[in-house]
Amino acid sequence: MARLPATQRGAIWRFFGLLPLLFLLAGCEALLPEPEAPEVRVTSIAVESLRLDEQRYRVGLNLRNPNPYPLNVGRLRFTLALEGTDLFEGVGAEDLRLPAGGDDDFEVILSSDAVRAVTLIGGWLGGDREAFDYGIHGDARLSGWGLTLPFESRGRVELRRD
Numbered sequence: 001m002a003r004l005p006a007t008q009r010g011a012i013w014r015f016f017g018l019l020p021l022l023f024l025l026a027g028c029e030a031l032l033p034e035p036e037a038p039e040v041r042v043t044s045i046a047v048e049s050l051r052l053d054e055q056r057y058r059v060g061l062n063l064r065n066p067n068p069y070p071l072n073v074g075r076l077r078f079t080l081a082l083e084g085t086d087l088f089e090g091v092g093a094e095d096l097r098l099p100a101g102g103d104d105d106f107e108v109i110l111s112s113d114a115v116r117a118v119t120l121i122g123g124w125l126g127g128d129r130e131a132f133d134y135g136i137h138g139d140a141r142l143s144g145w146g147l148t149l150p151f152e153s154r155g156r157v158e159l160r161r162d
Contacts, residue, residue, distance in 0.1 A: 035071060035142060037149035038098060039064040042080065042134050046160040048109060055112050059088070062105050063140075065098035071142055072097050078138030078151075080110070087112045095143070131158045 044060035059080065065071045076093035079086050092108040137152040 035069075035145060035147070035149070036066045037151040038071060038073060038076075038140050039066060040076070040078070040136055040138075040140075040151050040153055041155060042136055042157045043105060044160055045082075045132075045157055053113070057088070057110050057112065058107050059090070059110050060105060060107050061092065062103055063093060063096065063098060064103035065101060067100060069100050070097060072144055073140050074143035075141040076138065077141075078136055081135045082132040084133075084135070093140075131156050 041062045041064075042059060043062050044058075046058045048056035048058050061076075063073065063076070073093050073096045075091060076096075077091050078089070080088040080090070088110040090108050090110045093106060096104060096106065098104055133154070134157050135152070135154045137150070139148045139150050141148045
């Protein structure tokens, strides 16, 4: 039986010596618990423009990471309801990095057709209301995890006249 030269034997031993380390590193992500979805809150709604066929609003959102490790949110897709009426659908927060236990604010511009918004916004424009109950639900796609996690929250938000 022919023996391998010393340089080849050394390379083989180094490879097999590193192999357990590679398996250990690959398994580290598997040791982390599956992440919880970011918590999403509506922080503000302001009118951008009002036309008969379409209204545009600037919506402030706050995302909080409840996990003990950072999350990269690749995409946030959501439906926003005011007073129980679905008014907006949107996509935002592309490539947003949330630190462990931290949060971040950002804004999106959303449109709504006049038919759905006229009763709610009409009362607000007339001065009858300053704040609305909201519900937001959707999903957050996490970069690096290959996961899409659902979220849902409710609260109260003031409409601003900027």
